[in-house]
Amino acid sequence: MNDLRSVRKRVRKTTTSSATISARSGLLALSLALAGLVGFAPAVRAQAVRQLVTQPIDERQSVELEGNTRPEANADNDRGPVADTLVLDHMELLLQRPPETETALTELIDRLYDTQSPDFHQWLDNQRLREEFGPAQSDVDTVTSWLSSHGMTVHGVHLSGMVVDFSGTAAQVRDTFHTEIHSLEVKGAARIANMSNPRIPLALAGVVKGVVSLNDFPAHPQYTAAPQYTTAPYSTSILDLPGYALVPGDLWTIYNFNPLLKAGITGKGQKVVVVEDTNMYNTADWTTFRKYFGLSGYTAGSLTQVHPAPGSGTNNCSNPGVTGDAGEATLDVEWASAAAPDAAIELASCKGTNTTYGFLLAAQNLVDASEPPAIVSMSYGECEAVLGATANSTFNTAFKNGTAKGMSFFVSSGDQLTGVCSGDLSEKAVTGGVSVNGMASTPYNVAAGGTDFADAAEESQTTYWSDSNSSTYESAKKYPPEVPWNNSCASPLVAHFLGYSTTYGSEGSCNGTKYPKLLNNSGGSGGPSSCATGAPAKGGVSGGTCKGWPKPSWQQSLVGNPADKVRDLPDVSLFASTGMVWGHAYIYCYSNLADQGATCSGEPPVKWSAAGGTSFVAPILAGIQALVNQKKGAKQGNPNAVYYALAKTEYGTKGSSTCNSSNARPTGPGVGASCIFNDITGVFSGSTGTVDFGSNDAPCTNVADSTVLHNCYRPSGTNGVLSTSNSSFDPAYPTTTGWDFATGIGSINVTNLVNHW
Numbered sequence: 001m002n003d004l005r006s007v008r009k010r011v012r013k014t015t016t017s018s019a020t021i022s023a024r025s026g027l028l029a030l031s032l033a034l035a036g037l038v039g040f041a042p043a044v045r046a047q048a049v050r051q052l053v054t055q056p057i058d059e060r061q062s063v064e065l066e067g068n069t070r071p072e073a074n075a076d077n078d079r080g081p082v083a084d085t086l087v088l089d090h091m092e093l094l095l096q097r098p099p100e101t102e103t104a105l106t107e108l109i110d111r112l113y114d115t116q117s118p119d120f121h122q123w124l125d126n127q128r129l130r131e132e133f134g135p136a137q138s139d140v141d142t143v144t145s146w147l148s149s150h151g152m153t154v155h156g157v158h159l160s161g162m163v164v165d166f167s168g169t170a171a172q173v174r175d176t177f178h179t180e181i182h183s184l185e186v187k188g189a190a191r192i193a194n195m196s197n198p199r200i201p202l203a204l205a206g207v208v209k210g211v212v213s214l215n216d217f218p219a220h221p222q223y224t225a226a227p228q229y230t231t232a233p234y235s236t237s238i239l240d241l242p243g244y245a246l247v248p249g250d251l252w253t254i255y256n257f258n259p260l261l262k263a264g265i266t267g268k269g270q271k272v273v274v275v276e277d278t279n280m281y282n283t284a285d286w287t288t289f290r291k292y293f294g295l296s297g298y299t300a301g302s303l304t305q306v307h308p309a310p311g312s313g314t315n316n317c318s319n320p321g322v323t324g325d326a327g328e329a330t331l332d333v334e335w336a337s338a339a340a341p342d343a344a345i346e347l348a349s350c351k352g353t354n355t356t357y358g359f360l361l362a363a364q365n366l367v368d369a370s371e372p373p374a375i376v377s378m379s380y381g382e383c384e385a386v387l388g389a390t391a392n393s394t395f396n397t398a399f400k401n402g403t404a405k406g407m408s409f410f411v412s413s414g415d416q417l418t419g420v421c422s423g424d425l426s427e428k429a430v431t432g433g434v435s436v437n438g439m440a441s442t443p444y445n446v447a448a449g450g451t452d453f454a455d456a457a458e459e460s461q462t463t464y465w466s467d468s469n470s471s472t473y474e475s476a477k478k479y480p481p482e483v484p485w486n487n488s489c490a491s492p493l494v495a496h497f498l499g500y501s502t503t504y505g506s507e508g509s510c511n512g513t514k515y516p517k518l519l520n521n522s523g524g525s526g527g528p529s530s531c532a533t534g535a536p537a538k539g540g541v542s543g544g545t546c547k548g549w550p551k552p553s554w555q556q557s558l559v560g561n562p563a564d565k566v567r568d569l570p571d572v573s574l575f576a577s578t579g580m581v582w583g584h585a586y587i588y589c590y591s592n593l594a595d596q597g598a599t600c601s602g603e604p605p606v607k608w609s610a611a612g613g614t615s616f617v618a619p620i621l622a623g624i625q626a627l628v629n630q631k632k633g634a635k636q637g638n639p640n641a642v643y644y645a646l647a648k649t650e651y652g653t654k655g656s657s658t659c660n661s662s663n664a665r666p667t668g669p670g671v672g673a674s675c676i677f678n679d680i681t682g683v684f685s686g687s688t689g690t691v692d693f694g695s696n697d698a699p700c701t702n703v704a705d706s707t708v709l710h711n712c713y714r715p716s717g718t719n720g721v722l723s724t725s726n727s728s729f730d731p732a733y734p735t736t737t738g739w740d741f742a743t744g745i746g747s748i749n750v751t752n753l754v755n756h757w
Contacts, residue, residue, distance in 0.1 A: 050098045051136040052206035057146060061202040062178065065210040067389030067531075067546075070217060071539025072186045073193040079183040082192055084171035088181070089353040090155065090316045090361070091173075092212040093164040094394050095135050095143065105133045109404055109444075110553055113641035123406035123637070126159045126311065126370060133404075134161030139207045146204065150176040156313010159368045160401050163212075163394070165316055177211060192216050192354060197535075210390030216354040219380040219439070221328035222412035223613030224522060224578045225596040226585045238517050239497075241456045243583020244465040245610060246575065248293045248338035249474025251620070255574065256479070257339070259751045260627055267340025268300045270626035273366060273373045274332040274619055276349040277358030278323035279305055281330060281592040288600045289334045289589040290341075294472035298341035303333055305347045311368035320351035320358050327595055331588045331611065332379055332619045339623025346373070360394070367402040374635035376402070377622035379412045379615035383421035384438035384531040384548075386540050392438045392532045396549065399444035406635045409445035410622045412614035413437055413570040414525030417486060417698035418722050418732045418741070421540045428519045429510075429701040429719050432541045433710030434527050434732050436569050441529040443552035446639055447569040448617040449744050450485040450524025450576025451680060454693075456583050457483075457497055460666045473605050479671060481664040483682045484573075484696045484735060484742035485612070486523040487580045490721040492734075493682070493693035494518065494581060503697070504729060506717035510699040517580070519719065521698040524576055524614060526741040527733065529567040541710050554644040558745075559651045560738030570744040571640055573680070574620055578612035585610040624750055628757050642757055646676050647738070647745045655679060655737035661746065676753050677746040682735040694735030696742040698722045 097105070111119040124133075134140075140161055144154045152168040170181040177198035184191040193215035200208050237243055244250075252258050260266075280286070286303045290296045309315045333345050348366060352358035359380055366372055384392055399409050414420045414437040419430030440447040455461045464480040483493055488510075495502065495509035502508040510519065529548030537544035548566035555561060561568060579585030589600035590609045598609050621639075629635055636642070650656055659675035662668060662683050671678055682694015699719045700712035713729050714720025722732040733741035 048131055049101050049134065049136045051138055052098060053139045053142045053203055055203045057142075057201045057203045059201055062199040063202050063205045065198045065200060065390065067533070067535030068197050068210055069195070070193045070215050070388070071386060072184060072191070072217070073182070073195050073215070074539070077184040077186050078195070079185050082170050082181050082183055084169060086170045086181070087167060088170065088173055088214065088355050089167050091166055091168070091214070091355045092394065093143065093147070093166060094209040094212055094390050094397065095140065095162050095164065095207055096209040097133060097135060101133055105400070105404065109400070112404065113554070113637065121406070121634070121637070124404045126368070129401060129404060130159060130161050135207055137161075143204060143208060146201070147176070152176065155316060156310060158364060159311040162397050162401070163364065165310070165313060173214065179214065181214060209393055212390050212394045213355045213388070219357055219382050221325050221615060222379045222381050222415050223328060223331060223611050223615035224415060225327070226579045226610035226612065237456070237583040238515060238580060241583045242461065243456070243579050243585070244461060244475055245585055245587045247473045247587050247605065248295060249470065249472050250476035251338060253474065253476040254479050255747065256749045256751045260754055261341070265627050265631050265754060266298055266300075267343030267623060267626035267630060270340060270375070270629050271344040271346055271373055272336045272340060272375045272377065272619070272622045272626050273346045273348050274329070274336060274377045274379070274622070275359040275362040275366070276325065276329040276332070276347055277352045278320050278325045278329050278349055280333065280347060281322050281326040281590065281597070285330055285589040285591050285600060286333050286337065290337060292473065292605055293338070295337060295341045300342040301337055302344045303337070303347070304344070305349065307350055308348050308362055308365040308369065310365045311370070317350035317361050317365055320349050324595065326592060327590050327597065328379055328615060330590045331586070331616060332377060334588050335586065335616050336377060336619035336623045339620045340626035343623065343626045364398050367398050367405070367407065372402060372405055372407055374406065374629055375408045375622050375625050377410045377619040378439065379618050381412060381414045381420065381437035381439050383435040383540070384441060384529065385421055385432070385435055385536045385542050385546065387438035389533050389535065392441075395439050396442040396444065396532070399442045403444040403638045406637045408622070408625050408636060408639050410448055410618040410625070411437070411440040411445045412618040413440050413447040413449045415450070415522060415613045416525050417488060417490070417521045417523040417696045418525065418527050419521045419698045419700070420525050422521055429699040430521050430712075430722055431701060431703045431710065433712070434530070434722060434724070435542055436527045436529055437525060438532065441532060441549055441567055441569055443549055443567050444638060446571045446621060446643070447744070448614050448621050449526055449570030449573030449742075450614045450617055451482040451573045451743055451747055452485040452577040452582055453575065453584050454481045454483045454493070454582070457493055458665065463666045479664050479678070482575070482661045482678060482680045482747055484524055484680065484694050485577045486696055487518070487578065488520050488523060488698055489515075489518040490695070490697040490699045491523075492695050496693060504713055504717070504721045505715050508717065510719040510721060511717035519699055522578065522580065523696055523698070524570070524573060524742065526569045526696055526744065528564055528741070529569070552640070554641050558644055558648055558739050559653055559655055560736045560740050568741065572621065572643060572677070572745050572748060573743040574617045574747050576612050576614050576617050579610060585612045586616050624748065624753070627750065627754050631754050632757060636757070643745060646753070646756060650676055651679065651738045674752065675749055676756055677748060679738060679746045680735060680743040681737060692734055694742055695731055696733060697731045
């Protein structure tokens with residue numbers, strides 16, 4: 001078959017009547033007394049952590065929790081206050097450890113990953129994590145009692161002691177946090193959100209980090225469906241290039257899975273969990289996917305759907321049913337299974353509330369489990385500056401706690417190139433400057449990046465792909481050269497292919513008119529963490545008091561990685577393209593015809609759904625980790641500790657010419673057989689010299705009502721390209737030798753990675 005070729009501001013007094021204060025004080029005293037009888041956290045223990053609440057709560061003195069208002073919560077979108085009786089369900093209040101306790105946990109985690117330390121892989125359990133590294137129990141009791149005194153329903157406290165789960169009405173939120181919840185209309189969609197930053201009593205400022213969310217804006221699934229296709233040759237390319245779709249067998253050939261699979265390293269005995277806010281549309285899709293692509297012969301493989309309950313308190317995880325993210329859930333379980341065909345794939349989902357993501361609830365509950373899963377994949381995102389300081393910290397806290405327990409987290413870096421805050425692809429050009437996915441930027445997860453194949457750009461497809469397919473539809477012959485996944489006019493490779501000398505300027509590719517669909521920010525995301533904490537001066541734009549997460553120890557001193565003192569994304573990458581430019585995309589079985597799906601059973605895969613995105617990369621990397629864990633016979637925790645150590649050995653101080661992905665070009669010597677990582681430099685040599693075509697740069701412009709440009713070089717014309725300088729071309733970001741913002745360490749030779757772990 002040929003057709004698959006195809007925190008804190010100054011204290012401001014608030015006016016509150018003495019009668020109200022007296023009443024609240026009485027309620028608070030009663031609640032504190034009751035807390036001795038009814039607890040939401042573990043039993044009273046010897047005080048091991050410093051108490052942070054050291055003065056009585058005085059509601060007249062409060063502090064603002066900066067960086068916790070959505071940029072869309074503005075006068076233009078405001079449709080007035082919601083009803084006072086509207087219930088905001090399962091809100092979360094994030095607590096914080098004393099600084100010295102936080103430091104102690106960070107240092108212990110470093111030792112957990114130090115092979116020379118007696119603490120190496122001595123993972124923490126719930127009891128130790130709570131008793132040694134949780135807030136003081138008296139502080140937790142004070143906070144829950146304070147919430148109760150305002151009429152809030154406290155459902156429970158996470159076993160780590162770091163998150164309080166509570167519900168209340170809009171009126172109670174206004175009374176407690178001094179912010180109103182309003183109805184908004186944003187691009188035709190009805191939303192709710194707080195119109196100002198929450199405030200809390202000064203006495204609680206040491207222990208309360210913030211309210212995680214007071215809005216119902218959804219996160220972005222990190223995949224993009226390719227245009228529908230029904231005829232051969234397979235192609236979704238707007239440049240009318242023939243394409244070759246990826247099926248599991250192609251993945252195995254390109255990234256060298258086959259020696260492991262033949263040796264029985266198939267994920268058997270391992271579990272990979274994907275966290276979602278939906279169930280699958282039809283679990284038979286997973287079975288059909290495995291049947292057509294030769295996975296059903298791996299008989300230990302299984303699929304289950306669960307709704308994980310929290311470790312304590314009222315159950316906050318209800319069955320979400322099938323939501324608009326069902327396509328995301330489907331590709332996650334299918335391609336996790338493709339990477340580890342004998343693994344047990346578990347879809348863990350919770351129904352989202354009008355304040356809290358369902359997949360966040362699922363992830364937190366899994367971390368709290370007495371026996372948490374070893375491997376978790378998450379394929380959603382929102383940029384740091386929009387997600388907000390407290391929500392950023394919530395993901396960081398969950399992943400940090402899980403990392404201390406030996407869990408491995410894989411999170412898609414994003415599909416918006418270097419402009420994640422412009423997450424809506426209909427915006428076409430980035431207006432908010434350089435930004436990254438706040439769910440992926442923590443130091444405690446693998447940020448999964450995206451690549452594309454360069455064979456079509458060089459018109460050498462038949463070197464790497466067969467015109468006929470096997471009985472399970474694969475056609476890849478060998479590893480093709482990779483470049484960063486960049487579907488935009490800001491890609492130097494796209495510009496060169498179309499005959500443009502520059503991407504910017506009135507004569508550049510981003511101001512051309514022949515291919516208007518190239519004006520987009522579709523591609524693999526990466527960049528420096530820049531607004532994990534603090535608040536932007538302008539909504540959705542890093543700046544103001546924003547700061548990024550500190551650079552983790554394992555990311556330091558790798559050639560190519562800048563000395564910027566912050567966490568940089570991504571870590572590793574795999575193919576992620578939608579096929580929009582160069583014709584390659586992933587095939588998956590999704591039978592929901594009303595949501596970009598296609599009939600699968602009885603139809604050849606050429607008529608199935610096609611898509612791309614770092615949503616595919618996260619579950620594939622999670623599946624690869626299942627192979628590692630099977631080979632090692634134990635869970636491994638944060639894979640970055642090993643990824644970066646191996647990369648430092650391979651790349652040394654100058655990089656490895658042997659492991660350059662460009663060596664895979666038809667005229668090249670090939671990538672070295674012993675390489676663990678393929679260094680994606682995007683460098684091609686020809687008659688005109690050596691040119692770097694690798695970049696995850698994006699087109700940019702100013703917003704309609706402003707002349708301000710953010711990280712945008714626009715010397716002339718309507719559109720510029722993202723640049724770290726507005727006055728000169730310093731693209732964000734080109735590939736480099738070793739690590740780079742476009743693809744991280746690079747892509748993986750899976751057999752070599754597993755065998756050298």
